[in-house]
Amino acid sequence: EPEVTQTPSHQVTQMGQEVILRCVPISNHxxxxxxxxxxxxxxxxxxxxxxxxxxxxxxIFDDQFSVERPDGSNFTLKIRSTKLEDSAMYFCASSGxxxxxxxxxxxxx
Amino acid sequence: ELKxxxxxxxxxxxxxxxxxxxxxxxxxxxxxxxxxxxxxxxxESLFVLLSNGAVKxxxxxxxxxxxxxxxSTLHITAAVHDLxxxxxxxxxxxxxxxxxxxxxxxxxxxxxx
Numbered sequence: 001e002p003e004v005t006q007t008p009s010h011q012v013t014q015m016g017q018e019v020i021l022r023c024v025p026i027s028n029h030x031x032x033x034x035x036x037x038x039x040x041x042x043x044x045x046x047x048x049x050x051x052x053x054x055x056x057x058x059x060i061f062d063d064q065f066s067v068e069r070p071d072g073s074n075f076t077l078k079i080r081s082t083k084l085e086d087s088a089m090y091f092c093a094s095s096g097x098x099x100x101x102x103x104x105x106x107x108x109x
Numbered sequence: 110e111l112k113x114x115x116x117x118x119x120x121x122x123x124x125x126x127x128x129x130x131x132x133x134x135x136x137x138x139x140x141x142x143x144x145x146x147x148x149x150x151x152x153e154s155l156f157v158l159l160s161n162g163a164v165k166x167x168x169x170x171x172x173x174x175x176x177x178x179x180x181s182t183l184h185i186t187a188a189v190h191d192l193x194x195x196x197x198x199x200x201x202x203x204x205x206x207x208x209x210x211x212x213x214x215x216x217x218x219x220x221x222x
Contacts, residue, residue: 033209043152043197045209055207091151098142098201098210100152 002026004101006092012107013082021077021104023092031095032075034067036060036088037103043091049075082108111136111202115213123221125187130216132181132198139176140201142210143183145194152197155183188220 005024013019025032034046048055049067066078075094079086087108092101112135122128132141139160144152156165158174158181165172169192171184181198195217199210 031207035209042214043199043210043212045211048207048209050207056203056209058209097154097157098199099154100144102151 004092004094004099006090006101006104008104009102010105010107012109015084015108016081019079019082019106021079021090021092021106023075023077023101024073025075025092025094026096026099027073029094029096029099031055032069033093033095033098034077035091035093035100037091038088046077079106082106084108111138111200111211113198113200113211113213115196115198115216117216118214119217121219121221122185122188124189127187128185130183130185130196130198130218132183132213134179134181134198134200134211136179136200136202137176138179138200138202139174141174141181142199142201143172143181144197144199146197146215147194155196185218190220190222193218193220 007022032049035043037043045058047057047061047067064080068076089103089105091103114133116131141158143155145155146152156172161176163174169186174181195215197212197215199212202208
């Protein structure tokens with residue numbers, strides 16, 4: 001059964017550093033999404049991506065964030081200068097019906 | 110702004126009992142998702158409800174959607190310990206595609222043997 005994959009599973013970085021989180025969506029899906037979940041809290045939408053451009057983004061998705069589909073399979077989320085409050089699980093999803101990847105736990109120290 | 114409210118947020122129940130989790134939302138939508146999340150894990154899709162009156166069942170779980178009341182329910186029948194998890198409902202305001210999902214805060218369910 002096809003699934004969304006994400007790498008790395010855990011990323012530790014220092015405040016101010018750039019991180020890139022990677023996702024491989026399900027191959028025949030057209031919409032891709034990033035969400036985040038701060039520990040113990042609800043899941044929050046960040047951005048959706050369709051036809052190689054951003055479709056929608058939330059207030060959380062500020063200038064520090066960017067997304068890219070650098071090739072036919074990968075979908076990346078970049079955080080330009082990480083802050084402590086960026087520590088969270090980041091989930092990629094693709095649609096169809098919003099299938100979620102396993103997540104990347106980002107820890108900013 | 111779309112609001113999605115779940116209740117209860119925390120539920121402890123005994124095996125064998127029945128219970129219902131409620132999900133209210135504040136805007137018109139006919140696309141609602143239920144997910145299960147185990148601690149430290151990702152979101153597992155349980156049900157996708159795509160129209161008013163939709164009812165879906167899988168094992169001991171049954172979900173329904175009333176778009177006029179802006180309400181979805183997740184009913185648990187004869188609970189077993191393995192169903193202990195956090196359950197989220199999520200609403201797709203845009204009807205599929207560009208808009209992301211708006212999640213409720215989740216219902217943390219503990220089922221005692």
